[in-house]
Amino acid sequence: MMTQDMLFQGWSGLLRTLIVGTLAYIGLVTFLRISGKRTLAKLNAFDLVVTVAIGSTLATILLSKSVALAEGFTAFALLIGLQYLVTTGSVMWPRFARTVRSEPRLVMHKGEFLHDALRRERVTEEELLSVIRNNGSAAPDEIAAVVLESDGSFSVIPKPEGGDTANFASADLPGRG
Known part of the structure; x- marks a missing residue:
């Protein structure tokens, strides 16, 4: 019984993953297109952390039944919005840029x-x-x-x-x- 649960827990879980996964993917691609290329540019460690966090959020939306799609979209918007604010601040204020990224x-x-x-x-x-x-x-x-x-x-x-x-x-x- 326990082995069976590890391999297959029912069709509803698979259906949820297919539907929510497809919608989350479409939502993420839409958010990334709106936010621009910089969102996933790995120009410094901060950018890498945001990229990993977005991937982790997508995985959580796909696999956790306790996370609704709307909550996942909110998390995407928050991460991408914060990335936008930090990168905009870095362009506008060199002192701020030095605090969030390292120099070569x-x-x-x-x-x-x-x-x-x-x-x-x-x-x-x-x-x-x-x-x-x-x-x-x-x-x-x-x-x-x-x-x-x-x-x-x-x-x-x-x-x-x-x-x-x-x-x-x-x-x-x-x-x-």
């Missing part, structure tokens, strides 16, 4: 590890070497710079042809100057 940080420059930056960002040299290898470079001396971006990804900037890094002044790179 230079972690390698001209093939040299920037140990203070690595320590502050809790990145090891081995992890950075892995990033460089995954980018298709064999060694740090082939790299002009590596930047840890606001969203947690790494940008690897190779040295230009001939290895001249004169065009890569440290003041021009994020986290330096």
Whole structure:
């Protein structure tokens, strides 16, 4: 009996999931189209949290019988509305932007590890070497710079042809100057 409940609890649950799931999906797509591309852009950690929260909300609407579709739509509207307010505030007030997002940080420059930056960002040299290898470079001396971006990804900037890094002044790179 218990095994049967784990595998199949009845047709009403499946029907509810199909109907509510379809309507929740349509509602979410509609909200996202109205709110614009920025809502799901993962430009920083805050954006990622909102994206995960929206996905979690959708899953809850689909699978929890105790959450009505109207409550789910309210949750979508709240998350997307708050995201809109935070991103608008970030554009309007630079000080506010600094409180809700991190700045990119230079972690390698001209093939040299920037140990203070690595320590502050809790990145090891081995992890950075892995990033460089995954980018298709064999060694740090082939790299002009590596930047840890606001969203947690790494940008690897190779040295230009001939290895001249004169065009890569440290003041021009994020986290330096």
